[in-house]
Amino acid sequence: MINNIIQLPQPVEKHFHAINTDDPATFLSTFAEDAVVFDAGKEYHGKTAIKEWSDHDYFEARLRLKITNVVQNAKEIVVTAKADGNYDKTGLPDPLYLDFHFTVDGDKITCLRNVLSSNSRAVPLPQPIATYYHASDIFDEDLLASCFAEDAILVDVGKEFLGPEVISKFILKANRDAACKTEITNCMEENDQMVVTATISGNFNGSPLPLDFHFTLNNGKIKALNIVLAGQ
Template sequence: MKNKFQLPDVIRIHFNAANTDNPATFISTFGDNAVVIDAGNKYHEKTPIKEWSEETYFKDHLRLKITNVVKDIKGIVVTAIATGDFDKTGIPDPLFLDFHFIIIESKISLLHIVMSSNSKGIILPTPIATYYHACDIYDVSLLEECFKENAVLHDEDTDYHGPIEISNHILNANRDANVTLEITDCTNQNNVIVVAAILSGNFEGSPLPMDFHFSLDEGKIKFFKIIPNTGDK
């Protein structure tokens, strides 16, 4: 599989093996103690991962076309369009998936697969891209790393202070409302990065256009507010 993106060899081999129905090479890309998280299920070590891949990848002749690659604070996130013989009932078409990789000693240590919140491949500053990646996979430690120690979040007339309080609020709110998100735009407005997105979930008004206003300092988020996008200019 040829693509324009620069990938570590092990990830390039991983996708090539998937796209050429090569399960032996596919499983060789994982470390002995690797973990895969897919559709809320966790597979630990090679035998369960092999069984998962045979059922999920190779039985359905999964094909993955890479559309974007981002290196965040913790790992590498590859976005790809997934096609194949799997049941497509109730899922988006096309189906964009994010593959969150952590590589240790040239082997995949962790692979976490979720539906992509940035299927358009909109370029985001690294701490903001990491923010959305962490929200997608509910990784509280990764989310905390996005924020400065004195960071402030303003959301629904309430201020939250510091990485721990902010991260817990965001992930708890997302989990309670089963939030999914689609990023639609990113602009720089007087050194404030504004990310437009559509939020869907179990809340009144869903789906709802929202704007995320980020102020950055020394490569981390210092101030952050979430407001409805009313369409007013």
């Protein structure tokens, strides 16, 4: 099974239902009084600011969101959704996929961060692999380490890295140094591995570069990851 089903927390489920049914009152009720939203490089603190933002960017634009993937960890729940509506689409990918990073406390959303999704083709991914790419996108070292088994091994360009913390530090440093961006294009099962093909672009020779990520999974964790040129 490629992608596990995760039950959305009630406020997150209400959040998407309210958007898709043009219900701004219910939408606003899902947020805590001191909630904060990060969207398109701007911050909105408190329900008054969130209402002004959502009235314009969501409800006037008749935004519609179709959920394609969900990742959950101890800190947050990340929902990938295909977006459409009457907003300005200039310079945006078509179709547009967004990652909605929710922090929830009880029955209220305390923080929401919206970013463009690296999984822009809505490729179904197993949960630990989806979490791997989300953590890499947002440079979350702890979350990335949590994807790996304690005895995990990473092989990248012939070099070996052992253990979750070592692997996480190496991946995020490499991504930061090269300002890497990832576009996932395919995922398939092959010889008891999940092989994710992605195009990596950034400040390095050969960019953009198609790579195959060979994941070996065990008990919901990444046991091994071998990164090679696509097709090798």
